[in-house]
Amino acid sequence: MTGGPGVTERTDGSGRGTPPLLLIEDTPSLQMIYRSVLTAAGHEVHIASTAAEGLQAFNRLSPQVVLLDLVLPDRDGLAVMQDILAQRPETNVIVITANASINRAVEAMRAGAHEFLVKPFDETRFLGAVGNAIAGRTSLRRLTDALPQAVPPVAGLALPASQGFIGSSEVMRRIHAKIRSVARSMATVFITGESGTGKELCALAVHDTSARASGPFIALNCGAIPQDLLESEVFGHMKGSFTGAISDKPGAATAADGGTLFLDEVCEMAPALQTKLLRFLQTSTVQPVGATRPRKVNVRIVCATNRDPLDAVRRGQFREDLYYRLFVVPIHMPPLRERGDDVVEIAEAALSRFAEEEGRRFDGLSEEVKDLFRRLPWPGNVRQVLNVIRHVVVLNDGGRVTLDMLPDTLERETVAATGLPSQESHGQGLPPPVRPGGTSTAAAAQGAPLGLEGLIGRPLADIERAVIEATLAHCDGSVPRAARMLALSPSTLYRKLEAWKD
Amino acid sequence: MDADAPLPSPVAPSTAQPGLTLDGERWAALLDTAGPQDAGWLVRQIMADLDRMQGELMDALAQQEPAAIRCANHALIGLGGTIGAQDLHEAALALNLAVHRGEVVPLGPLGAVVLDRLAAVRVEIIRHLAALDRA
Numbered sequence: 190m191t192g193g194p195g196v197t198e199r200t201d202g203s204g205r206g207t208p209p210l211l212l213i214e215d216t217p218s219l220q221m222i223y224r225s226v227l228t229a230a231g232h233e234v235h236i237a238s239t240a241a242e243g244l245q246a247f248n249r250l251s252p253q254v255v256l257l258d259l260v261l262p263d264r265d266g267l268a269v270m271q272d273i274l275a276q277r278p279e280t281n282v283i284v285i286t287a288n289a290s291i292n293r294a295v296e297a298m299r300a301g302a303h304e305f306l307v308k309p310f311d312e313t314r315f316l317g318a319v320g321n322a323i324a325g326r327t328s329l330r331r332l333t334d335a336l337p338q339a340v341p342p343v344a345g346l347a348l349p350a351s352q353g354f355i356g357s358s359e360v361m362r363r364i365h366a367k368i369r370s371v372a373r374s375m376a377t378v379f380i381t382g383e384s385g386t387g388k389e390l391c392a393l394a395v396h397d398t399s400a401r402a403s404g405p406f407i408a409l410n411c412g413a414i415p416q417d418l419l420e421s422e423v424f425g426h427m428k429g430s431f432t433g434a435i436s437d438k439p440g441a442a443t444a445a446d447g448g449t450l451f452l453d454e455v456c457e458m459a460p461a462l463q464t465k466l467l468r469f470l471q472t473s474t475v476q477p478v479g480a481t482r483p484r485k486v487n488v489r490i491v492c493a494t495n496r497d498p499l500d501a502v503r504r505g506q507f508r509e510d511l512y513y514r515l516f517v518v519p520i521h522m523p524p525l526r527e528r529g530d531d532v533v534e535i536a537e538a539a540l541s542r543f544a545e546e547e548g549r550r551f552d553g554l555s556e557e558v559k560d561l562f563r564r565l566p567w568p569g570n571v572r573q574v575l576n577v578i579r580h581v582v583v584l585n586d587g588g589r590v591t592l593d594m595l596p597d598t599l600e601r602e603t604v605a606a607t608g609l610p611s612q613e614s615h616g617q618g619l620p621p622p623v624r625p626g627g628t629s630t631a632a633a634a635q636g637a638p639l640g641l642e643g644l645i646g647r648p649l650a651d652i653e654r655a656v657i658e659a660t661l662a663h664c665d666g667s668v669p670r671a672a673r674m675l676a677l678s679p680s681t682l683y684r685k686l687e688a689w690k691d
Numbered sequence: 692m693d694a695d696a697p698l699p700s701p702v703a704p705s706t707a708q709p710g711l712t713l714d715g716e717r718w719a720a721l722l723d724t725a726g727p728q729d730a731g732w733l734v735r736q737i738m739a740d741l742d743r744m745q746g747e748l749m750d751a752l753a754q755q756e757p758a759a760i761r762c763a764n765h766a767l768i769g770l771g772g773t774i775g776a777q778d779l780h781e782a783a784l785a786l787n788l789a790v791h792r793g794e795v796v797p798l799g800p801l802g803a804v805v806l807d808r809l810a811a812v813r814v815e816i817i818r819h820l821a822a823l824d825r826a
Binding site for chain 2: 215216217218219221222225226229260286287308309312
């Protein structure tokens with residue numbers, strides 16, 4: 190490392206055959222630190238301290254990779270990136286910032302950033318991002334003639350009737366509107382929501398509403414496939430590439446060519462495969478296990494998780510760069526308890542369908558049943574409602590569905606799963622009916638007569654669990670926020686949640 | 692989740708010893724990266740940058756100018772985290788969040804915390820600098 194303050198552009202590193210990098214960063218000590226790391230890894234680095242100097246250096250040097258601080262003294266970094274990409278769209282820009290927000294990251298990625306790094310970052314992540322950017326550039330060069338075709342804009346799309354969502358609550362109307370807008374683009378969609386809220390239906394709706402509707406929709410549950418088989422399932426394999434590979438197998442990514450690949454439970458993916466998925470997203474190529482050449486595919490990615498993806502990033506379980514690649518358009522599927530009267534609409538639609546399948550005739554739900562359904566918190570969401578209705582249809586001959594036709598355990602199980610006091614044991618009642626438009630379980634619980642009296646006689650462990658779960662619900666599942674509210678460390682909360690899984 | 696809100700830092704927990712403001716492991720790694728020839732130069736540059744940022748933040752706080760506070764503070768978040776000054780980094784993040792939310796009133800106290808932690812970091816860096824000079 191040579192030179193001193195005031196030197197606005199420097200070149201370092203032998204390069205050792207790697208393409209030159211341009212670093213645009215205004216803090217001299219950070220320039221020095223980043224440059225030291227990069228040159229030690231064999232990169233040739235050019236440095237600029239301002240947007241103006243950076244653009245001059247870019248025009249003169251035509252670097253393949255630019256590392257760009259978003260906050261520069263003379264201009265906004267995003268505007269600089271847009272200038273860079275307008276001149277040479279194939280440049281890979283790694284955006285660096287200390288001012289990290291999801292919107293800022295999404296804005297940067299939508300504007301064409303290759304990666305988004307949040308200061309401070311460790312050396313491995315930094316060099317990994319640079320390595321990926323260089324590799325991405327190389328792949329693009331090799332595959333210029335096979336770049337994915339742009340999807341033509343689709344005007345005035347309406348959700349097809351078959352898209353499967355039932356419910357007219359305000360929150361679901363907003364989801365429908367979001368699906369309609371996002372379907373017109375190729376943007377990656379990241380669906381979050383509790384188990385049973387209809388994440389796959391949402392993914393299917395995105396596909397069905399898009400210009401790729403006539404292409405395949407391939408769904409893969411990353412949590413249900415053993416990790417050692419998952420790579421082969423996603424990217425395929427060649428005959429003989431490992432024991433048991435008795436024939437060539439195209440993976441899900443290849444099968445989804447021209448359509449949509451839905452990766453459910455994406456946060457369960459092993460780190461090694463996350464790296465390969467990131468590369469796939471960057472290059473749009475797949476290389477089956479054992480294959481010598483990559484193959485270009487044109488796939489739209491929709492993924493989902495029932496976890497807080499950002500929390501998985503914080504815990505080191507999910508790559509941050511992959512998160513920013515995937516979390517472009519988030520859609521949060523609300524839990525059923527926040528969807529007002531949708532539960533009744535869903536139950537009645539399911540009753541008609543299951544009755545037809547079983548060859549029986551039912552006359553709808555009684556008012557008591559509707560009232561109970563509105564009051565239950567439905568921890569299993571839509572899936573739980575469907576199971577209850579299936580039970581009713583299978584075990585009863587027909588007629589109007591009354592309380593005595595419901596599974597005996599329904600109220601008890603639902604209440605136990607949410608940790609709230611039950612009507613039977615304490616006379617405190619269930620949470621009040623959820624208002625259309627929705628309030629959370631926790632909010633409902635706060636409004637319920639859940640005073641000290643309702644807790645007397647209950648084991649302390651149950652009370653603790655109820656409070657923790659209600660706080661988590663109040664915090665939209667965010668463990669760090671709930672931990673702060675409860676004055677616990679997040680790790681303590683994680684330990685408790687882990688223990689309750691057993 | 693407020694999508695405009697600053698994200699929590701992905702930085703690893705500090706391993707700073709009690710009474711010290713810098714994470715020793717991170718600091719040592721920085722000096723290693725710079726190498727023996729340039730370590731002193733790097734430390735002096737860090738000190739110069741922190742001095743400049745301190746001045747900019749004090750001016751911005753005195754004027755209650757959110758954009759200037761944000762700009763000076765942004766640099767402190769990045770440099771503070773990079774050199775392993777976790778307390779400074781966290782204080783600067785808290786100030787950033789307050790500025791982002793448009794909270795005018797708490798900016799003074801939050802800014803004072805940042806400046807206080809910055810002063811402590813500078814004292815420790817001066818000690819490191821003296822040790823480097825002795826070596």
